[in-house]
Amino acid sequence: MRHLQAFEDALNSIKSEGRYRVFIDLKRHRGEFPRAAARYEDGREQDVIVWCSNDYLGMGQDNDVLDGMHEAIDSFGAGSGGTRNISGTTRYHVDLEKELADLHGKEAALLFTSGYVSNEATLSTIAKILPDVIIYSDALNHASMIEGIRRSSCARRVFRHNDVAHLRSLIENDPADAPKLIAFESVYSMDGDVAPIEEICDLADEFGALTYIDEVHAVGLYGEEGGGVTERDSLAHRIDIIEGTLAKGFGVMGGYITGKTAVIDAIRSMAPGFIFTTSTCPVLAAGALTSIRKLRTDDGRDLRRRHQAAAAMLKQKFKDANLPLMESETHIVPLLVADPERCKALSDTLLHDFGIYVQPINYPTVPKGTERLRFTPSPNHTEEMMDELVSALLAIWAQLGLERAS
Numbered sequence: 001m002r003h004l005q006a007f008e009d010a011l012n013s014i015k016s017e018g019r020y021r022v023f024i025d026l027k028r029h030r031g032e033f034p035r036a037a038a039r040y041e042d043g044r045e046q047d048v049i050v051w052c053s054n055d056y057l058g059m060g061q062d063n064d065v066l067d068g069m070h071e072a073i074d075s076f077g078a079g080s081g082g083t084r085n086i087s088g089t090t091r092y093h094v095d096l097e098k099e100l101a102d103l104h105g106k107e108a109a110l111l112f113t114s115g116y117v118s119n120e121a122t123l124s125t126i127a128k129i130l131p132d133v134i135i136y137s138d139a140l141n142h143a144s145m146i147e148g149i150r151r152s153s154c155a156r157r158v159f160r161h162n163d164v165a166h167l168r169s170l171i172e173n174d175p176a177d178a179p180k181l182i183a184f185e186s187v188y189s190m191d192g193d194v195a196p197i198e199e200i201c202d203l204a205d206e207f208g209a210l211t212y213i214d215e216v217h218a219v220g221l222y223g224e225e226g227g228g229v230t231e232r233d234s235l236a237h238r239i240d241i242i243e244g245t246l247a248k249g250f251g252v253m254g255g256y257i258t259g260k261t262a263v264i265d266a267i268r269s270m271a272p273g274f275i276f277t278t279s280t281c282p283v284l285a286a287g288a289l290t291s292i293r294k295l296r297t298d299d300g301r302d303l304r305r306r307h308q309a310a311a312a313m314l315k316q317k318f319k320d321a322n323l324p325l326m327e328s329e330t331h332i333v334p335l336l337v338a339d340p341e342r343c344k345a346l347s348d349t350l351l352h353d354f355g356i357y358v359q360p361i362n363y364p365t366v367p368k369g370t371e372r373l374r375f376t377p378s379p380n381h382t383e384e385m386m387d388e389l390v391s392a393l394l395a396i397w398a399q400l401g402l403e404r405a406s
Helices: 004-016 063-076 092-104 115-129 143-152 165-174 197-207 261-270 282-295 298-320 341-352 383-399
Strands: 025-028 033-039 045-050 108-112 134-138 155-159 180-185 208-215 241-245 255-261 333-336 373-374
Touching: 025 045, 025 241, 033 241, 045 383, 063 241, 063 282, 092 108, 092 255, 092 282, 108 115, 108 261, 115 134, 115 143, 115 208, 115 241, 115 255, 115 261, 134 143, 134 165, 143 155, 143 180, 165 197, 165 341, 197 208, 255 261, 282 298, 298 333, 298 383, 341 383
Parallel strands: 134 155, 134 180, 180 208, 208 241
Antiparallel strands: 025 033, 033 045, 108 255, 241 255, 333 373
């Protein structure tokens, strides 16, 4: 192959920078989350505790969710059979969209195959509907939002992370009559901080801008019924489009947007990422529907309380051990390593020597020099597991010559 060397050079460059990613082959054990088995190419298996899953509440192992999925596969079979427009809409899709709209207090919702696709397709389509729109994007927005804005080919401005004053200065510098949209997240998953949602909404009202919020790391986890930070802070009614995922707090797979009927219907009718894709498997839709309904009850409220308690406990244990915890106001618990090679070495040693699995987070997911381990404790992580984790971290930290916090 004439161009093979270019691919090899690209891989060598990634490896030399300590950014090469190795997938861990995990066999999850039903009903035993966060316990799993790591499988290796030689056939060997190792029992591990998973500390980096985005199945934040363990709903992917919930018996009610699994029963709902079994019922769907027994009734409907495996796949959806087509796009939503051509034979791929089932009762589960319709009911799930109604449930999501109600969860966020919106008129309508639209399902996508993933959170990435929902962001990319929606943001790029909005620019077709509003051809002169200017999109203002937080500097730490997810790659899917950045790609959707890039594909829109519209005018775009990037404001400093969570800096409302900078956002204001950018808006004031643009024509007053130009349509505007502010795109941001509620919970930023690598640092665990939260956007100043109310201040951004105030600014949007002042300048007549639309608001688009990504709640993927908050839905299921915050709010009285799991509607996210916007529900928790009674701000959902001030957001024009709320985007979320079914793959994290809800434990299944898929993405969605919610908003006014006309907005959702226009995107449904114009977004290639929706129109030309086989619809979400009805089995997944059934599982997500069961998960959302359960998390809106007292069972969900109890899970959320336990989840926050676990995150608070782990943070305190890291602080007590003088490990360099990156302060977070959410369930995300990051430890700063600030070196890609030692970050990977730390992750590898935790896995192979202690049966503790946490993935290293390196560039380009985070800026160079801020490499970290990102822990996501769930309601199922026990204090004993946390103590074992801290003990292992301290041993490897010293072995690698990493600095402790003062």
